[in-house]
Amino acid sequence: MNKKLISGLMFAGGLLCGCTDHVTELDEAYELNGVKIKDFVFKDSRDGNQYSVAVIGGNVWMAENLRYADSSKSKNLKGNTWCYEDKEENCDKYGRLYSWTAALNLDSSSLTSNSGYGCINCNERGVCPEGWHIPSRNDWVNLRDYVDVHNAKESVARSLKSKTGWKSVDSVSTGVDRFGFNAAPSGRHNNDGDYMDAEKFLFFWSSVESDAGTAVGWTLRYDNEYLDYGEYYKNHGLSIRCVIDTNRVVFDTTKSFVAPGKIPLDFGYDSIKVEDKYYHTVDIDDLTWIAENMSVEKGDSWCYKDNADSCAKYGRLYSWNTAMDLCPEGWRLPTTDDFYRLYNFACGANALRSMDNWAKEQGDDIFGFSALPAGGYDGDGFFDLHSSAYFWSSKENSKIEGEAYALFLNYYNNSGEGQPARKSNGYSVRCVKDSKSAE
16 A cells, blocks of 8 residues: 655645545545544534534534533543533534533643633634544644635635524624534523523634633634634633644545546655756646746756755746746646646645745645745846745746736735736746656
């Protein structure tokens, strides 16, 4: 069996979805970090409860609220978990409501003291099944940001809300559940024993503690279209959505997560020698890409600010005319269709950007494309190192002489842009060819 260890978020949205297909059927059983998934369903071995799951922006989420209640195995649950309005049938309908200490599987003394759980990106299992954790702040932010980019111009809240169950108001659109998250309103248990209306509100715990008496929760409401967060008393009862641990994932490349032909991937790097340098190559969706910026010294080309160290790290910046004659035999400068195919397959720019060297938000580099923020050059000088990546395509601008199209990737959003630019500009070059699997 050919297994490869993938570090980081290596089974992100692009592996299990296309940009237009946010839910893809799994027709076999698969194991992700020790968690067995079959047909988008997970069975909790502790109590036999089954949960639908959704793959969103690189994370695998439960698509139902947690219902686990065995205080003989998790003693901190006793007296700290409830069914809405104290009716058992509502636990089947809405899932259970948990205090924050029950959610994190902490002693009740942490209701009024600082437990030290403040990390914004920690995998705290809490009361979740093995291999899952209570979502961190980063998990929730990544969910919100991914949905915001891929929501077909719907609001984040509408994209996540279930299609039924919410009280309707004229000023707010109903839920469309675009990603299969199925956020149904489940109310809240207050510290005075009362319940907030289950048709109007949905509250989820995060793993982040605010202070001795409060922790951070995320909420959806019937009367607005935001996924927002706030600080809530730890002894409030909120819902739980667990997310699979993704710091280490073993991916079996002998099987496909989706229908045959949908997403053929090889995470292993190969290499090609161009002049006196070897370049990594990577296969992505039946295309083989050189996974580094070209650095051959040829024609009109520049090192950023004429610094040779920049060429060694980021590759050279080439004029379009030089770029058109740069790729080795059997390779080509990408067409705009090649770039569109790559971008659409990856579900956005973040999956293509490198995991370091960007000014602020780093990329996920899910496929090994490793787009570096090499900046660019024009007649006035160099610009945008650490902020943007610019890649020439082979397509000329038919409307304006002296221009050709390039792919722009920026640190501040998940969008890639195809823009015309002067052919005399200096941009990075990646070469591509059809992979052997497509032949």
